[in-house]
Amino acid sequence: MKISKQKGTRDIYGKDLKIWQYIEENIRDICNTYNVKEIRTPVFEATELYSRSVGDDTDIVNKEMYTFTDRGGRSITLRPELTAGVVRAYIENGFSSMITPIKLWYEANMYRYEKMQKGRYREFTQFGVEFFGSESYLADIEVILLANTLFKKLNIADKVVLNINSIGCTTCRKEYIKALKDYVKPNLDSMCETCRTRYEKNPLRMLDCKEENCKKILKNAPELTEYLCEECKTDFENLKKMLTELDIKYVVDSRIVRGLDYYNKTVFEFVSKDLDLTVCAGGRYDRLVEYLGGNSTKAVGFGLGMDRLVLLLNELNILPELNDKVDAYILMQDSNAYKKGIDIVNKLRENGYIVEFDICNRSFNAQLKYANKINSKYVIIVGEEELKTNTCVIKNMEDSTQEKIELDYNLISKKIN
Ligand SMILES: [Zn+2]
Ligand SMILES: [Zn+2]
Known part of the structure; x- marks a missing residue:
């Protein structure tokens, strides 16, 4: 009997593989010139790592993880993302005692039990960077620059739009959440069930909702950037100013939020207009290292969907000579x-x-x-x-x-x- 591959997985070979290798070569070269070091972490980790970092009220943790009990009775999860694993490695290997900043990159397969859609697979690959030990907006700039350099090298810099936002710190976010809840309250009953749950548990993530009615209600909601404290405001202004000076085009998009406590200040996304998909998403997570048991360490990074990048290059037909000779x-x-x-x-x-x-x-x-x-x-x-x-x-x-x-x-x- 013939055995088929599992839903959401692929065999990559031939011309497609050449595109993967072409992107990977560029990634290696660029990370090298930025003096970013590669890190490889295990495919599976303790389930708790993700329930604690990604959050146990997220779809990823509740519905999408490949979790199983191993023969020793441990709860194991195939990594659904890599930031948590890198942070775990950072703490466990004592990176904090090394010279800072620590600049790491990875390219790895990840696993999520997702509905099949364009550019989405259950086994997917991300390239990402994580910088530890700098609280300066210049670290945010360098991370954005690195992604931008890759898009330039692949000749798609004008095919992706950089959207940025600041989600503030715990202090200024508290003020904002209060304002957001006050604004939503009169219409709460007509919002979707998810939003009603989020209203209590994680109000920021209501801004993520894709339901038309919720979007309509939230359209005129107060904006987080208006509630930033002095420090967060200065950082965001510096970031925007520097992007302008470096001639990197951006759009401020107040809808980009990360609903997790340890994310703060800068968040950004590179979005493909052609695919209508986010290709790269990143930002600051100054509290995650502490959250996972390490010493307080500022950090910023991004994850870039390799599958989507390959799809984009294929659809735009922007490819190098890939002839076999x-x-x-x-x-x-x-x-x-x-x-x-x-x-x-x-x-x-x-x-x-x-x-x-x-x-x-x-x-x-x-x-x-x-x-x-x-x-x-x-x-x-x-x-x-x-x-x-x-x-x-x-x-x-x-x-x-x-x-x-x-x-x-x-x-x-x-x-x-
Ligand atoms: Zn703040
Ligand atoms: Zn909703």
Whole structure:
């Protein structure tokens, strides 16, 4: 019986894989130039890590996590996001005693039991950065710059819009939440059930609601940015000023909120107009390290949906040359030629050439056909006759010319260069 892949998972190969690799190469290069170090954390963690950090009143924790009891009776969860895991690693490995700021990046698969939609999978991949140990808005700037650099490198900087907001600190948010609740109260009965629950538990997240009626009610709600305290206001003004000076276009969007206590000040998103999807979401979470048992540490970061980025590049058809080309195919006519032939193959490969030879016992003609199919630029034939004279026939597959030369690595590499 045939076994199929699980809903929400994919096999990635061929042209799609090349796009993934192209983005990943750019990520590596950029993180390198920003002196951001890679971190890899486990695929599964204690369930408590997510119920405490992501929050046990969120859809992620309540409806979407892959949680199971392992054979030792522990409650385990496949990571639904990575910030919590990185923060856990930060605390557990004593990063706080190292030189600050600590700048980390990751690219990893994550798991959420989600409804299937465009750009959404149950196994999905995010690239993200987390900077620890700076409370300056300059850290926010650098994180935004890094994402922007990636979009520039991929030629989609003008295809994504940067939306920013400030959600203040616990002090100024308290004032705002009071104002928001006062505003909503007269209409609370006509709002959806989720909003009515959030009104009590997590009022900020009412602003996230997608229900038309709730949106209508909240349209003229007071804005958080009007309630910022002096410190939060100054930080937000500095951030906007610097973005303008750096010529990074942005829109202030008061609807971006993070409903979790430990998020504060800057929040931002890069949204694709073409896909109508958020490609990258980030912000400050100055209280999370403390929340998870570490010393108070300021932090800022983002997560970027790789699947959505691949989708965007595919849909806009903004792709680099991703052609498959083989430099040479070494056609050895009988087993006596293997020693010398494979020796040449090895040397060519050691020097970076893409080289193939027959591993399927194909006939001479079948091998030629194969070399043609894989787009080999040259075919180098080592037959019985050539072996005797220590020569080979080098055939240019593009213009069909051929010549006989000495069977010597240096000569061959010069010819096919
Ligand atoms: Zn504040
Ligand atoms: Zn609602």
